[in-house]
Amino acid sequence: MNTDKMVFALAGSFILISLLLSQLHHIYWLWFTAVVGINMLQAAFTGFCPMAKLLKKIGLSQGNAF
DSSP, rough: HHHHHHEEEEEEEEHHHHHHHHHTTOOOGHHHHHHHHHHHHHHHHHHOOHHHHHHHHHTOOOOOOO
């Protein structure tokens, strides 16, 4: 698995988990969903993704997007 696929998998997981937590625990978990979405949007325009940088440092092969 390369960095790009792992970033998408983690972002999707974070969104689904925070949506679940907003229904089961507290509505404020939706702010975490918003932060993930904003980060994905800015990464689409700037090409900078903190998660991709972290995954690259731990040794995942680099993909095409980041």
